[in-house]
Amino acid sequence: MIRLEKVTKTYGDNHTHALDHVSLNIQKGEFVFIVGDSGAGKSTLFKLLIKELQPSSGEIYVNGKRVTRLRRRKIPMLRRDIGVVFQDFRLLKDRNVYQNIAFAQRVISVPASKIRKNVAEVLTLTGISEKYRSYPDQLSGGEQQRVALARALVNKPKILLADEPTGNLDPGNSKIIMDILEEVNRRGTTVVVVTHNHEIVRHMNKRVINLKNGIVVNDIGEGGLRA
Amino acid sequence: MKVNSFFYCLGQGFAGIKRNKVFFLASVATIAACVFMVGLLMSVILNVNYVIKEAQDSVCITVFFEPEVTETDIADMNKRINEWEEVSRVEYTSPEEAWETFKEEYFKDNPELAEGFANDNPLATSASFTIYLTEISYQQKVVERLESMTGIRQVNKSEITASALSDFGKIAGGASLAIIIVLLAVSIFLISNTITTGITVRAEEIRVMKYVGATDFFVKSPFVFEGVIIGLIGAIIPLVVLFFVYRSAINYVVEQLQTFSSAFAMLPLKTVFVLLIPVSLILGAGIGLIGSSIATNKYIKV
Ligand SMILES: Nc1ncnc2c1ncn2[C@@H]1O[C@H](COP(=O)(O)OP(=O)(O)OP(=O)(O)O)[C@@H](O)[C@H]1O
Ligand SMILES: [Mg+2]
Numbered sequence: 001m002i003r004l005e006k007v008t009k010t011y012g013d014n015h016t017h018a019l020d021h022v023s024l025n026i027q028k029g030e031f032v033f034i035v036g037d038s039g040a041g042k043s044t045l046f047k048l049l050i051k052e053l054q055p056s057s058g059e060i061y062v063n064g065k066r067v068t069r070l071r072r073r074k075i076p077m078l079r080r081d082i083g084v085v086f087q088d089f090r091l092l093k094d095r096n097v098y099q100n101i102a103f104a105q106r107v108i109s110v111p112a113s114k115i116r117k118n119v120a121e122v123l124t125l126t127g128i129s130e131k132y133r134s135y136p137d138q139l140s141g142g143e144q145q146r147v148a149l150a151r152a153l154v155n156k157p158k159i160l161l162a163d164e165p166t167g168n169l170d171p172g173n174s175k176i177i178m179d180i181l182e183e184v185n186r187r188g189t190t191v192v193v194v195t196h197n198h199e200i201v202r203h204m205n206k207r208v209i210n211l212k213n214g215i216v217v218n219d220i221g222e223g224g225l226r227a
Numbered sequence: 228m229k230v231n232s233f234f235y236c237l238g239q240g241f242a243g244i245k246r247n248k249v250f251f252l253a254s255v256a257t258i259a260a261c262v263f264m265v266g267l268l269m270s271v272i273l274n275v276n277y278v279i280k281e282a283q284d285s286v287c288i289t290v291f292f293e294p295e296v297t298e299t300d301i302a303d304m305n306k307r308i309n310e311w312e313e314v315s316r317v318e319y320t321s322p323e324e325a326w327e328t329f330k331e332e333y334f335k336d337n338p339e340l341a342e343g344f345a346n347d348n349p350l351a352t353s354a355s356f357t358i359y360l361t362e363i364s365y366q367q368k369v370v371e372r373l374e375s376m377t378g379i380r381q382v383n384k385s386e387i388t389a390s391a392l393s394d395f396g397k398i399a400g401g402a403s404l405a406i407i408i409v410l411l412a413v414s415i416f417l418i419s420n421t422i423t424t425g426i427t428v429r430a431e432e433i434r435v436m437k438y439v440g441a442t443d444f445f446v447k448s449p450f451v452f453e454g455v456i457i458g459l460i461g462a463i464i465p466l467v468v469l470f471f472v473y474r475s476a477i478n479y480v481v482e483q484l485q486t487f488s489s490a491f492a493m494l495p496l497k498t499v500f501v502l503l504i505p506v507s508l509i510l511g512a513g514i515g516l517i518g519s520s521i522a523t524n525k526y527i528k529v
Pocket of ligand 2: 042044087
């Protein structure tokens with residue numbers, strides 16, 4: 001589903017690599033954690049996958065598409081296969097929960113009748129149905145995170161990338177988010193989660209890719225072997 | 228683009244205008260000024276051409292012959308003059324025809340008076356050519372050439388200053404064209420600034436759209452609609468103004484000037500506006516399209 005071959009990313013004329021010859025392979029339906037210190041290159045990896053950035057060298061394949069060679073006008077189709085949840089949520093403050101989620105469908109020309117059904121579905125999945133008319137600043141951090149998650153899921157992506165989905169959350173809320181992610185994975189979506197939270201990683205018992213200064217230092221549980 | 232997406236983007240375009248009123252008004256005002264100038268220039272050019280054309284058709288040179296010239300000489304001259312490229316046609320008026328015309332004009336009320344001349348045509352030497360030209364500016368040249376011919380007693384020409392008219396047209400046209408180009412540049416600049424402001428205001432929204440896989444076209448089209456709407460509004464205002472200006476101009480010309488000279492004439496409202504309306508709308512929409520394309524291409528990248 002996701003394959004990187006000796007991918008290196010250097011920002012500007014910086015001499016340190018944000019990613020340094022990273023090769024990895026994530027299968028369809030996998031649940032993978034990516035851990036590593038701040039600045040290890042985790043967000044950079046996500047940006048490469050959605051072709052927000054171009055690698056300095058190496059090849060990237062996502063869902064059978066050769067991302068590194070993908071034409072500019074094909075990028076939207078790549079991104080419809082990938083749902084992304086950002087560290088900072090990126091919800092639109094002038095719209096309520098329902099509108100924020102519907103927006104993701106609206107702008108890829110989904111018919112209005114389907115939008116209503118799909119939004120209702122992800123609202124239920126993420127457990128924020130009652131809050132659908134609230135505006136982002138009327139929500140708690142955990143609730144905002146769930147809206148961001150719902151928005152990433154509403155287009156039914158094949159891959160879900162979540163950058164620090166439990167970053168600022170207490171253990172209770174973190175657990176809710178992780179349960180949702182597991183449920184999404186159970187329904188067939190490949191899930192990749194960046195996190196600092198070692199407690200959760202230990203508890204979930206999934207594959208863990210450890211990045212350090214842009215290098216994969218270890219990849220525990222690859223190919224179904226769980227440490 | 229699907230129909231519902233079209234209306235969504237169109238609606239977003241209007242929403243953009245509402246968010247951004249001051250820039251909107253400035254853009255509309257300059258586009259309106261630009262389209263107004265174009266419309267004015269077009270009306271003037273169309274009418275000047277019309278007047279010149281009308282004058283052209285009525286401009287003719289009348290030639291009278293020496294008494295000793297025979298009918299065969301006249302027929303021969305007719306043929307020769309007709310071959311000049313400046314001449315569109317030559318009409319021959321025989322002395323009899325001249326007398327008939329004269330009679331009708333001056334003895335209309337008492338035809339019995341004219342009967343006294345029946346067998347002694349007082350206009351026996353009034354045979355003439357009426358020469359029509361292919362272009363008004365040839366008049367002087369043709370007159371000179373006719374005067375140098377033998378057998379010709381007198382050459383009468385029309386006193387028309389059509390060349391002065393067209394010279395005026397050229398100067399006015401050049402000046403307006405310069406103004407139009409400046410206004411065009413300012414309009415495009417202002418529209419692209421208006422749209423850029425809209426893009427900045429909605430940067431967060433655009434970012435999300437791109438992450439969820441909206442196409443470039445979808446992201447850009449609300450802004451393009453916004454530009455085109457501004458352009459069209461900017462075109463409709465001067466069209467309305469021009470309509471009333473033109474209508475009063477026609478009234479003025481008909482009521483005031485045409486009593487002095489029939490050379491003053493104006494094209495009917497419809498003839499001018501059939502051209503003016505599409506030109507203005509296309510110009511307005513075009514300015515909007517170019518202005519917004521500049522802004523979106525510069526500031527919206529995947
Ligand atoms: N736009 C940029 N320009 C220059 N350098 C950058 C840019 N973005 C990231 N970097 C650098 O690349 C390296 C990796 O950054 P990245 O954002 O991928 O880290 P991260 O693992 O996501 O960190 P965190 O856990 O803090 O989010 C860092 O050294 C960072 O300073
Ligand atoms: Mg990061």
